[in-house]
Amino acid sequence: MREFRYERAADMAGALTLLAAEPGARPLGGGTNLVDLMKNGIERPALLVDLRDLPLGRIEPTADGGLRIGATVTNSDLAAHPDVRRRYPALAQAVLAGASGQLRNMATVGGNLLQRTRCGYFTDAAAPCNKRSPGSGCAALTGEHRNHAVLGASPHCVAVHPSDMAVALAAFDAVVVYETLDGPGELPLAEFYRPVDSNPQLETALPPGALITGVVLPPAPVAAASRYRKVRERASYAFAIGSLAAALDIRDGIVHDVRLAFGAVASRPWRARQAERALTGGPADAAAFAAAADAELAAARPLPHNGYKLPLMRNLAVSVLTELAEEAAR
Template structure:
């Protein structure tokens, strides 16, 4: 492991000043992803800025009835919070599906958003990877790619984003707040992750030296009836091969409002807006749910060994929305 400096900070201005002064500095929250990547040599920061003591560990109601989640809130505290469980159950379920209790006790909300892909080529320094070394190539396209992206990928990268929490946040129209030396800023989660394109190493739209301070959830009454469903290759904690975050409001048998986001199918949490458009105002039936999934997945571009994800996601959408519709009818 490369030698690195270490600074523990206790206020946001101090953290931002350190990050701005050193382009090779990284924030250290729970370290559940960053430290692993440092051990393998994928990440080689010159300095770690320990942000765990920053006053960003609260979950608070906003004046408009939403929820503000501090960046250093642990995943365990997020999943257990009564307002999250009652008003945004898909988020609590996504966090619980993401990792073991030990990891949830350490991992933070801000760090979860910034975790990097678990693609084997990215984590293996002996292999080329455009995300790790721009211009070196993407061997996954011709190699092992059974869990590669089917939506929004490019010829430069087919890796998927690993976050479960991020999928629920995408469906909930979350907004990420950050701080820089020039002042505060915010990004809707839909704009937070950069498209793959020709620059897969550019993963977010955060400005240089930015510190994530909070994630805000707007009021979403539809989310009271919501669910997160994750498919993985083993029953114990593992990264998804496909997941769905869904919320549904059915009135008189028709879809009044719906939220859908997919996980493990793209380089970022994928908001299924075409499926939402197709569903809104139509019947809340399995046939309609399947047609909406097909509309969203029409843009899928598969490789020889990941085409199963199209069928998997279609079936997952139908199953989750059908369950929610039946629950709404009770």
């Protein structure tokens, strides 16, 4: 690991000033992803700015009935919070599915949103990777890509986003709040992650020097009947090969409201809006759930070795939505 400076920010203005003064600076929350990348030589920051003394560690109700989650809230505290468990249970389930207790105790909400892909070619400094070294190529296209993207990819990058938490946030229309030296701003999560296009190294739409201060969840009554389901290659903690956040509101056998987001299938959490449109106003049964999933996956472009993700996601959507429908009927 190369040498670096370390500063602990006392306030937001100080943190932003430190980051602006050093082009090679990185914000530090729990460090569960950044420090690993530094050890591998993938990230080489000249300065780490520790944010853990900033007043961003609370979960609070908003005036309109939503929740505001501070950027330095740990994953453990997020998953255990009673309002999250009661009003957005899929979010709590996603966080608990994401990592071991030790990692959840350190990892932060802001850091989770900014974590980098676990593509083996990205984390291997000797391999071509457009995300790590623009213009060098994407080794996964003709190499190992079993766990890579089937939706929204490009010839420049087929890596998937690793976050479980972000999938649930995407389903509930979360908004990322940030601060810059010029003032505050916000980005809907749907706009926070950039399409992969020809510049996969540009992962988010955050302005240069911006610091995430929190995430706002708007009020969503449907979220109280929600679930997160993750499929992985081993029973112990591992990154998803497919995941789903779903919420369902059924009235008189008809889908009144539905939220769906897919994970581990694209470079960002994939909000399944085509499937949502297909389901809304129609019957809440397995045939409708399967048809909606097929409509969403019609745009998929699998690689030679990851086509299994299409039936996996179809079956996952049918299974989870059926469970939610059966629970609503009790």
